[in-house]
Amino acid sequence: MLNVDKLMVFYENAIAINELSIEVNRGEIVGIIGSNSAGKTTLMNTISGLLLDTKLKEQRKGGERITIFGRISFLERDITDLWADERVKMGIVLSRERHPVFVESDVEENLKIASYLLSRPVMREKIEYIYKIFPALVPLRKRKAGFLSGGEQQMLAIGMSLMANPTLMLLDEPLLGLSPAIQVKLIESIVAIRKEAGVTILICEQFARPVLPVIDRGYVLENGMLTLHGTGEELYNNPEIKAAYFGV
Amino acid sequence: MKENYRKERIARSIKARSDDIYALTSYREMWYLLFPRVIPIIGIALVAYFLPLYWKKVIITTCIFAMLAVSWDFLSNCGLLSLGQALFFGIGSYAAGSLDHYLHLPVYVTIPVATIMGGFISTIILLPVVRLRGIYFAMVTLILPLMLMRLIEATKILGGTEGITGLSPFPNVWVEITLILAAMWASLFGLRRFIASDYGLIFVSMRDNDRATMASGINIYAFKAQSLFIGSSICAFCGAFMTHSYQFTGMPVFAMEFSILPIAAASIGGIGTLAGPLVGAMILVPLSEILREFGTLRIVFYGLILVVCVVALPEGIFHYASRKYNEMERWVKIE
Structure with missing residues (x-):
């Protein structure tokens, strides 16, 4: 479904992603595991097209020069030069790092903003569906998003990306800054989303322990390079991964 | 596979360099450092001394606006977005005017006294609002000069609507030009050095993140008052001059x-560099003089040039030029 072929991204002279090739098949949950500065967020931004926008902005103000090589294709179509909004229309939706929500709007308004592409009846249906997946959001529906806790904001952020009707959902560090209990809950809902909505999910994380059991396949990134690739189980039992990402 | 090329940037740095000592090893390196500093100084001085009297006056106005722009940029570097350089300028001007008119002090006394006094009065007026941030501080500084203007009109103090006329002039135009050029370069290089020092670091950090600065145990209001004093003194000097x-x-x-003009100069010259606003003023003020022959269309052309500058070079002229001067670019092959 998604093919990333020999992707290279340079920030000025520093290389962020080096000859990375990954593949995501329909219906899978694929994990990208890597420590800080491994290039996870860059990869997510490149796949979602946000990096093209950053590139243009930097170019106009003469800042960092971003260079992208390689090919990204989605559903057999080359999307390397497509803008982020077009990619969203094709079904690639990114839930960004650090759960960005519209802090001045309440939860329901946030979901409505995210459903810009849908018709009204579909939107209502979708909102109900999201409340079903995240029942914790129901009592908060009239609360301003800025007053939610980190976990609730993360649920809302994932809910917002679901509203855009994704076929491929990119989750950038969904567990960042959450307590272990909430992490487990969130992972459960991610599995539920895959099962019920039939959404393919690409999730990148540095907390490998809660993520590895639920993913079908995983890639391990280090300094922008692919070091390991295997099924979730293989990676879970790999002693190197245990030493590096489990903290044991 | 087709070959991929990428443009690489390399800093054109000086070879032997430690933390704060530059060890220059050749005339070439010295010239590399001196060129962008010495050439403008000599160039502007030559132009200023050899032009006819009318253009001498234009150069003086240009220098005054350049200093206002440099001071605006310094304040914005310290996290104080000011829309009221006229406030500082006017206070300095009235201070010098009244010292001359009422106390009959000579020029070489009124200008320094007005500079310090203007700085003090402006700082004291703005001290209560220094806790406001961003747009709120800007609003207050925008309103205050308009308020003072009406105050003078209504109460008829300090000459009222007529103003104070017949003040003592400079001995001659040469003294005038030398003084303003010296003041302009002193304020530019002085502030640049000041901002680069350890003490100046605090001022810049207040703009980047004032809460983090407070969390480091620094009383940012004291430092904001200091930066206000420095910035407004420069403007007050311009006013007195x-x-x-x-x-x-x-x-x-x-x-x-x-x-407004200092802000326009800063935005086309490059905000945050101190030298950029000076470059901007050096372009804008003479330009507006040249456009004078178009009559009413002057503002149209002026506005067009401003728009083109901001759209084509949003980073500012100085940022662009210094990037081109300090960095080499070359194509490199990937793999």
């Missing part, structure tokens, strides 16, 4: 022009 140059002070010194 202009007063003696035109031998007049009056309500026009609080005009919006003195607040």
